[in-house]
Structures are given as structure tokens and as C-alpha cells.
Amino acid sequence: MTAMTRLIQRDIPGACGPRPTRRILVASAALCAVWLTVVIGGLCRVESYGQTAGQTGTVKDHWPSGTQLTLNHEVPTLVLFLHPQCPCSRATLGELEVLLTHCQNRVVANVVFLQPDGFSNDWVETDLWHAAARIPGATAIRDEGGREMNRFGARVSGETLLYQVSGELLFHGGITASRGHHGDNKGRAMIEALLTGHTAPTAETPVYGCSLCRPSSSASGEAQCHSK
């Protein structure tokens, strides 16, 4: 390697401007450190949000009476509650599609879309609705006023309930690994195990999605899910 090559390989500070002073170097290092801290902190915050599950309630461990949903007596019935506007629920629908594909004819699925009082059908029939309607073996249902959600006790968009033909609850939880995250997840794996006759290690998983209920403004703190 010629002397010129070695010369070129070095960084000659003069070529790129005057050599920075010690104060500038220290300031630059501090600035970079702050920036990295902020960036990494932001990334962690994003990560944290994605890992934050919705607050579920107590669901009926037996098919509720008074529901207008039909319990299938031949195969288990899966009920999925979705907020039609929740962006994170796209992944849930995607996982439902994978699930129904893997467990074809082993389950029937009802995708129940919240329709608060006073909201039109157009508000409900979003791309999620149409995506759900296209899934073979899935039925999209409007839940006017959120009455079915109240009957079943669902609180978070993406909350999935699996009932046996006898009406006994087999599974309750989410079928995504995190908010809006496609891919393998414990919830789907458990349901698939239950539908294929295997036992699942646990019957409940976190649900990542928007809340189906409006935040409470009353002293009781109870969420209201069915009206404006």
C-alpha cells in the first residue's frame, strides 16, 4: 500500500473543516448521548405500548341465556368481539383467519362488532367487518347497543371466547402476541390445541385491543358499553 493510500485512509481533519475544540467534542458526545437516550426510550415506550393488554372483565363461563347468538351443538362455537374501528384488531382477524384455516370444520366463529346506540351501520361496516365477512366459517354480527358484549362480559376488542357444544367456556383471551402483531401467539395455539383434542396449558391469554366500553363517568366506575 503506497504512502499516499495510507495517507488517504486516514481522516485528515482539515479536509472536512477545522478540528473541533474539546468543548465542542464534549458537547457533541453529550448531545449524542441525550439523543440516544431519547430514541431508545421512545422505542421502549413503543414496545411497552404494544405489550400493554386491554383490561378484560369477568366473562360468563357458560353460554349465556338470552343471547341471540346460536350455540352450535356439533362443534365448538367461537365468539370474537371486535370494535369495528380498532386498528390493532386487524391482526386479530388475521389470526382468526389462520385459526379457522387450520381448524376448518372444527369450529364455527361469530365475529361480533360493537354498534353503540345511535351509531349507524356504516360506522360498523368497516374494512374489519368486510374482512370478517370474507373469512370462511365466520359470521359477522352487529351488536346493537353492545348487549351481547354485556351478556358475555367482553370488554376489549379482540376478546375471544370458545364454548363447547355443551355451552361450557373453553377459552377466553386474545389471539395476538401484542397489539396489532401478526404471527404465532399463545392464544391461537391454545384454541388450536383445544379444537384438535389436545389440552392447553392455560385457558386465558391477554387481549390487545381497544376498549369496547366507554370510560366511566359515574361514581361507580362501571364502564358503559352500549350508548353514546
Place this chain on the structure above:
Amino acid sequence: MPFQINSEVLRITPLERQAAAILDAHRLQLYQRTDRMFAGLMLLQWAAGVAAACWISPLTWAGSQFATHPHVSFALLGGGALASLPVILATIAPGRLLTRYVISIAQVLFSGLLIHVTGGRIETHFHVFGSLAFLAFYRDWRLLVPATVIVAADHFLRGMFWPQSVYGVIATSSWRWLEHAGWVIFEDFFLFISCQQATREMQNIALRTAELEQAQQSEHAIIEAALDAVVQMDLEGRVTGWNSQAVDTFGWSADEAVGALLADLIIPPRYREAHRQDLHRFCRTGEGAFVGQRIEIVALRRDRREFPVELGITVVQTGEELGFCAFVNDITKRREAEEAQKQAKEAAEAANRAKSEFLANMSHEIRTPLNSILGFSDLLLRGADGGDEAERLDFVRTIQTSSHHLLTLLNDVLDLSKIEAGQLDVELSRCSPSQLLAEVVSVLRVRAIEKQLCLEYTWSGAIPETIESDPARFRQVLMNLIGNAVKFTRQGYVRITARVDREPAEPLLVIDVEDSGIGIPAENCERIFSPFEQADSSVTREFGGTGLGLSISRRLVEMMRGRISVRSEPGRGSTFTIAIPTGPLENVRFLEAHSLAGDRGDVIGQESQVVTLPPARILLVDDGQTNRKLIGLILKRAGCTVETADNGRTALDLALTSQYDLVLMDMQMPIMDGYVATRLLRERGYQAPIVALTAHALLGDEQKCLAAGCTAYLSKPIDSQRLLAKMARVLTEHPPGTAAMPTVAPDARPQLHSTLPVDDPDFLEIVVEFVDTFRSSVAGIDEALGISDYNRIAELAHALKGTGGTAGFPDISHAAGKLERALQATDLDSVELLIADLKELSDRIVIREPSKSLCAAADHAANDRGQLTHTRENQPC
């Protein structure tokens, strides 16, 4: 750490150093450009993230209520934070190493974020590969390192704790991160090679650029250093190159000239059309009238002055472009030099012709009086006068007149030669102007009388008793002017008017010589002052003369810091005016014109004066028989008694033994010259006046004669009047009979004996033999001196130096040694004196009389050799 110069840097050549500087500049531009590109990309990614968040997840819901989705806030704030520092650094510090590294880290963090928010979609992994490829734009492989490390670390950590986020599966192999990192490193490998290759290409480009710049600089330096104006022109006739010499030559600056039409700048208007036509012809046919030639033409400066130039035009091809290059040399000075040379040559040829004419004229002029002298002399010798005293007298007068004419001619030629050789000097001294003028007029009175002309002079105003000038040269000038006036006036008058003009800063003596002669045409008034020139050839034929007098007079007047002028009218006469400085007149008595005796004279009818001398006994010493006869006759006719000698030795003897009132000594004589003889006389206490006669008239000769002991000095050829005047003056100062004889008898000089015991016959023989050899050597030295054979003199002196002391004559060795040293030092003046000393030693040698038997033996030995000589000084053995 401060930047340290690698010792290898010191070994790189200037070309490599320049190439490195070019490469650094290129790299800096590349870094800055890429920084700005990434800054734009960062902003684009940020905006895209915000847009995507707004489109995909704009709101978050809680029942029927909604709020801005956190993803939008994350995109806006987090993306902004991620893009902030790279954009800021790319803006304020583009090209910096820190900027590049921050950009590198931020870009791969964007990739990681994208992979995460898409749940590890495999498609989003391509953002990593794209980012790395984009980072390779910097040509700096080091930037790939932190990016690769971050990607690998991200995959490792996520793979360990949450593989779904990066691989999309719940569980995966613990080495899967390595596979992902491996693919990144795989790409890095190719990017590294690409960076290195790109760097080498940049190096080569930098080197080639440096070489090109050096070549251009060298070419530019050569053109700028050229002594000729170098002008480059395109096919349209516009100037494309104009070096600094062109600026100096033509006066147009480079900024003014480049781009302008060459014809408008430097070509005279009358040649511009021809220039344009020639240019068009070249464009059509490729042939130009003056291309590839050197021509001399006229060019134009900025101030519109034309000047001659030498022009060489060549066609220059640069790539596919043709142009012209002209080399222009200002030959104004060369032309002037050629013209001056031509004029000098013509002047030299004219001078040569004039000299040839002069020589021809001189030949005639010399032959004429010579013929007269020879002819009439011959008549006298053959007795052609028939005993008629009057006719004989007439013959003699003719001879005398011709001799005087010849003498004047030769004097004039010698004077002019001395003037031109710079050997004639003016010797200022106080002299009486009235006396000088009177003397000259009195001399020329005879001629005026003969021609029946009225010769008169007057003084206008008071006259200084003395002025400071060169009396001899002043007299010479007056003689010439007044003599000419007398000569060139057939009838009428010659009137001299003298006055002192005290108006100028330096007073001037002004003398007007007016005549009623033939006059001089106006066109010849200046020519007559040139050597060898007369008014016209008819003047020469009628009046004779050499044409040198006025030239000499002008030179002499100018040497005296004066001026000479003439006013003339053909047929009516001329007036010559000279004005010479008088020198300081303070403390000088002024005389009124009427107080001067003889200051006004109507000289018609007066006879010439005859000089008589007191009855003095004069010793005339001259080796020339004719001179002895002539001078002797003059002196005898003047009333003196004259005895003669033909050499200095004889004169020495005569002067010391007989009473003379005056010695007239020629200074150049054989055997013993006048200098030695005079010196020896003075050493012996001789007191009578000695007047030197010498043919030399150089400035130092008089001083040399006076230094030798002479009382006065006369230069040859001898003029009888001057001779008698000088003799009269000297005899007046040293009246006859007043000089005492020296007390030292000539034969009282100490005798020189050998220190060897001459009583011994063997030693006597040696002494006698040496004395003979010594005297032969002295004669040989004298002979060698006569032919200036100084090498021979040195040989003989060297031999005497070695043998004199051996033979008992240390004085001879000493004198010979001095002579040898004088020859080595080329002190020729001392050589002559030292030779005279040797001669004197030779005269003083006396071999003491031994017993008769010994004397006879010595005589016999000497006679055998034929070397024994006897003189008056040598005592016979």
C-alpha cells in the same frame, strides 16, 4: 488525540500530495452530499411514519369515544426524535465523521422500528439491506460497522426475549440472530469491496486530476514565463489566450483581450481585411499565408501606436478543436540597433572615405613642399643660381617657406591625431590675453604686409591683465583663425576685436576675427569644422591647406570649455567668433585698452623683428648632424658661439671641462641620452642652464625633462623664432658668465678596483677577463636597449650579478641585480637609469698596476682574447 503526521507522509511526492488534497476535497463533497441525502431520507421516513400511523391507526377507541392513537404520537415524536440529530448535524456539520456515524445509527434504528411495528414482517427486513447499501454511498466501510452491530444486537436481544417481534414465531433457535446477522455481514462484505474499489477509483481520478492540473500549471507557467507575447486565437479570430508578456507588449489586459477579436486589438486597420480573408481561407482549405512561418510585420498597441514585431504563427489542435498560437516579439529595439548600426557603418564608411581623401590630399600636400625643398636644394647643390646671390637667396627662402608649410602640416596632423587619441590635454595657467593676441598678430603681420591687407586688432572695454587658460592652445587657435582670415582674404582687411563678457555666470573672453575675404556658403559653415573638410575643393586648389585647422581649433576651444562659431556671406567675408572662459577674475587687475602698448596697430609697412642673443657660448648636443648644423647656424646668426657634441657622454666631458653659458641638449641620443647626461651633470654640480630638445610633445615629457635637471624645454621640430625666444629668455634669466664650473673634476670620480689580489697573476687574469666580459656585456645591454630586447638585457644582467662579486666587484653585482629586478617589475624608466649606472661603473673600473711582469702577463692574456679596450677613463695597465 492531535493529528500526527505520519513519517511516510513526508516521503510522498508533491504530485501525490496534490492528489491527496484533491481526493480529500472530493471525499468531503461526497460526505456532504450523502449527508444531505440522508437528511432528506430521514425526514421522508419520519413523514412516512407519521402518515402511515395516521392512515393505519389514527384513533384509539374506548367504546364510542376516541382519541388520537398513540402510534400517531409515537410516529410524530419518536420519529422526529430519531430524525432530529441526523438532520441537524447534516445541516450544520455536513461532511463530519460524527454526522455520518449518527446517520448510520439512526438509519438502522429506523429499520428496527419498522420491523417491530410491522410485527417482524420479513419484507420489512429489506429496509436493513437497503439502508446498508445506502450507507455505502459514503464509500466509508467503517460506517457499516455500527449499523451491522446494532442490527445484530437487535436480532440477538429480541430473538432471546421476544422472537415473535423479529422472526414472527413464538420460539426459534438461539442462533437464528446469527443467521440474520450473517446475511447482513454477507451484504457488508460486498459493500466493503465496493467501497474499496470506489475509493481506489477516486484515488486514480485524483491522481489523474493532479497530473492534469500540474501539466496545466506547467503549461501556464511556461507561457507566462515566455519572453515573447503568446497569443492564442480560435478559428473565429477571437482571443482565447493572452499571457503576461502580451499584456506588456500590447497594453491590453487579459480580461479585456480574451474573447475580443484579435484584429481589433493588435492589427493595424489596413491589414485587418487581409487577416480576415486569410482566416477564412484557412477555415476552407486548411492553408494559411503565414502559418508555420516567421515574419516581420507591424502591430498596434493599445494607444494606437504602431511598432515592428517578429511574428510566428502555428496551428494548435486540442482534441478536435483547432486554433492558432502566435508568438510575438517586439523588435523595435532591434530595428533601432540595426538602424544605428547602419548609420554607424555609413558614418564609418564616410569617415573612411574622408580619411582616404585626406590621405590623398595629404600626400599631395606633403609632396608639394617636399618637392620644392628637394628641388631647390638640388639646384643650390648643382650651383644653378650661377653665383647670383639674390637668386640663391630666393632659392633658400623658397626652401624655408616650403619647410615651414610642411612643418605646419605635420603639426596639424599630429595635433589632430593626439586630439582623437585623447592625448592632448589643456594645461590651464595664468596668461596675458593681450600679449598672446599681440604675439599672434605680430607673427602674421608679415603675411598681411605681403598681401597688402589691413591687419588690426582692438580691445573693447577693460581687459583683464591675466586670464586662466592654456596659452599654447589659445595661441594655436588664434594663429589658425587669424591665419585663415589672412589667407582667404584677397584684398581688404582682417579685423580682430576682443572683449570680456561678464554677463554670463562665468566671464568669457570673446574674440571676433572679421575679414573681407571670399566668404563661406551657409551650407558649408558647419562642414568646415569637420576634419578633412574645406568649403569646397576649389578652396583646396586655390589656397591649399589640409582642412584640419578649424577642426583642431574647435576641439581646442571645446577642451577649454569654450565655443566657436562663424557668420559668413560668400563674396563679402566671414566673422569667426571664439568665446572661452577667463577663469576667476577676482583680484585680477583690469587694464584700459589705451594703456596697452602696441594694442592697436596698422601693421602695413612695419618690418618683421630680428631676435638677437647675447654673446653666449653654447654647447649644442644632438646626435643628428643636420640638426646640429641648422640649430648651430641659427644660434650663430643670433650672435652666439656654438660647440657641438653628438652624444651625452661627450657632452658630459665637454661641459665639465669647458665653460659654457648654456647647454642645448637633445634628450634622445645613443651611448648616453640627454636625461642621463643632464642628471650626471647636475650630480656633479653643473649649474649652467640646460635646455632640453625633444621630439616628444606629450604632457609628461616636459616634466620628465625638468625632473632630470633641465632648465627649459623645447619640442621639435625646432622653430627658429621659438628657439631664439626661448634662448633669449633663458639667457636673460641666466646671463652668460654667471654659471660657476663644478668643483668636482670629471676624473675625480672614485675609481673602481677589484677586491681580488691582482698582484697574483692568476687573479689578475681573472679580473682582466671579467672586465672585458663586463664591458662587452654593457655594450650588449646598450644594443639590446636600442631594440627593446629586454629579455637579452635580463640575461646579461643576471650573468653580471653572478660574476661581478666573484671577480671582486660587488658594486657591479649590486647594480646588475637592481637592473634585473627592475626588468622583472617592468619598470622601464628605472631600467635606462640603471643601465647608465652600469656604464658609469664600466668607466670607473681601474685595474691597479701590479708588478710589470704581472702586467705583461695580463696584457698578453687579454690581447690573446682581443678584448682589451682603452678609453679616456680607463687607465692603461
